Amino acid sequence: MLRKPSSGKNNTTLTERYDALKNLHPFFKIIWKASPSMSISNGFLRIIKGTIPLLMLLIARKIIDEIVLISTQQAEVSSSLWLLVGSEFALAILSDLLSRAIALLDSLLGDLVANSTSLKLMDHATQLDMNHFEDSEFYDKLERARRQTLGRTVLMSQVLSQMQDVISLVGLSAGLILFNPWLILLLLIAVIPAFLGEAHFNEKTYSLVHGQTPERRELDYIRYIGASDETAKEVKIFNLSDFLKSRFAELSTKFYKANKALATKRALWGGALAAIGSAGYYGAYVFIIIRTVSGSLSLGDLTFLAGSFNQLRTLLQSMLTRFSTIAEGSLYLKDLFDFF
Secondary structure (H helix, E strand, O other), X not given: OOOOOOOOOOOOOHHHHHHHHHHHHHHXXXXXXXXXXXXXXXXXXXXXXXXHHHHHHHHHHHHHHHXXXXXXXXXXXXXXXXXXXXXXXXXXXXXXXXXXXXXXXXXXXXXXXXXXXXXXXXHHHHOOOHHHHHOHHHHHHHXXXXXXXXXXXXXHHHHHHHHHHHHHHHHHHHXXXXXXXXXXXXXXXXXXXXHHHHHHHHHHHHHHHHHOHHHHHHHHHHHHHOOOOOOHHHHHHOOOHHHHHHHHHHHHHHHHHHHHHHHHHHHHHHHHHHHXXXXXXXXXXXXXXXXXXXXXXXXXHHHHHHHHHHHHHHHHHHHHHHHHHHHHHHHHHHHHHHHO
């Protein structure tokens, strides 16, 4: 049965979006209850993984300086150089193994969380009176809550990845601060515009999806009855095929146009703001090169600082974008907890 689309507030304020982060606490309680051992193992592996980028850059710096020393003094290759190369190779292998182990734990833990949440949702639904299911506003909440049982496991991985990146960020930042604190300021100026752009478009995306819920249900219903053996007889008897196809085309075209407009704006603004980030990076890169040419820095220092700045820029962009996505995901969590 089709229900009249419910009316309601579709737009969310910035305060509401970040207030929704409070939903992460009960969400991680659900994750912990699903498997304490997997939760602890996942966190421990991510801590180790977070320290590897800094260690790799430090070893690369030593390798470059060692090679320059051997070249300028025309000395023989020492065993220490091969030890450094071997250490870097071992870290590369360890990083790959950690990534695979973390991905496995995320997948297994995500399945457990999805299953336990689905059971809780089913149990709660059976305790409600039938008149609830005839209310369009309530049914929209149920539909949004049902979708969160699977989609929110991605949020778990995002939050844990954020914690992992914080560890990498602290280590890499220390090297830049010791060299020149102004590079950190330049880094922030380079990445903040991209973050604000992502935050804005994440809010628009959530508002769009939230507002489309009633009509999305109608679209799914039409898709089902228009191509189902259970309704084929009624569709033919009452000659509903043309009506169903017309209504489906109308709704699907409406969604496509709305999504296309938003995606196009996001792509255009994202490209422009990303260019600002690239300009900031190459500005710092030129500064480091000038210091190296003047003799203030070694080639190893150049490798370390340029690599640190580049990785920090990528990390910050990823973290700020992910933070905005986490805030958006927390709004979807609100749909789940509102239903309960």
